Amino acid sequence: MKWKACRLQGNVSLAERAAMKLFELERNNPGNYVMLSNIYANAGMWEGVKRVRELMKDRGIKREAGCSWIQIKNKVHTFVAGGGFEFRNSADFKNVWKDLMDAMEEVGYILETSAVLHDVNEETKAMWACGYSERVALKFALVHTAAGIPIRIIKNLRICADCHS
Numbered sequence: 099m100k101w102k103a104c105r106l107q108g109n110v111s112l113a114e115r116a117a118m119k120l121f122e123l124e125r126n127n128p129g130n131y132v133m134l135s136n137i138y139a140n141a142g143m144w145e146g147v148k149r150v151r152e153l154m155k156d157r158g159i160k161r162e163a164g165c166s167w168i169q170i171k172n173k174v175h176t177f178v179a180g181g182g183f184e185f186r187n188s189a190d191f192k193n194v195w196k197d198l199m200d201a202m203e204e205v206g207y208i209l210e211t212s213a214v215l216h217d218v219n220e221e222t223k224a225m226w227a228c229g230y231s232e233r234v235a236l237k238f239a240l241v242h243t244a245a246g247i248p249i250r251i252i253k254n255l256r257i258c259a260d261c262h263s
Contacts, residue, residue: 108137108141110137128160138150144217147217164231164232165177165178165254166254168238198240
């Protein structure tokens with residue numbers, strides 16, 4: 099719970115103290131490292147992000163990739179963040195995505211890129227946000243299901259604020 103409070107309040111010093119204790123208790127838990135890295139990124143402390151990532155590498159700790167699953171008919175389809183390039187290059191995908199983005203923008207939607215915790219420009223953040231596994235799963239489902247069919251996406255990690263909205 100302290101992690102969430104540190105992240106929401108931007109309390110980097112408390113997050114660092116909590117992290118040091120958690121690194122002692124759960125040395126191999128990637129979630130603790132990722133959370134500290136995310137808190138640094140939210141604060142724009144890119145050197146801190148780099149140090150945490152190097153620490154993870156030195157300790158052989160790997161974070162879990164963001165995955166989403168959907169079932170269409172009797173088949174489960176798996177999507178990984180940044181994956182699905184073959185599908186994304188199809189004309190169906192491009193048309194569905196353009197129509198969806200146009201409709202969302204028409205009702206006031208603005209892409210939220212704050213969940214992209216990398217030191218890159220806004221255009222790159224927007225491109226990466228559109229490659230999140232849950233977005234790719236949604237686009238795939240829209241192309242491969244009929245109107246009115248419920249779409250249920252299952253995630254292994256938390257959903258970002260933009261995908262949630």
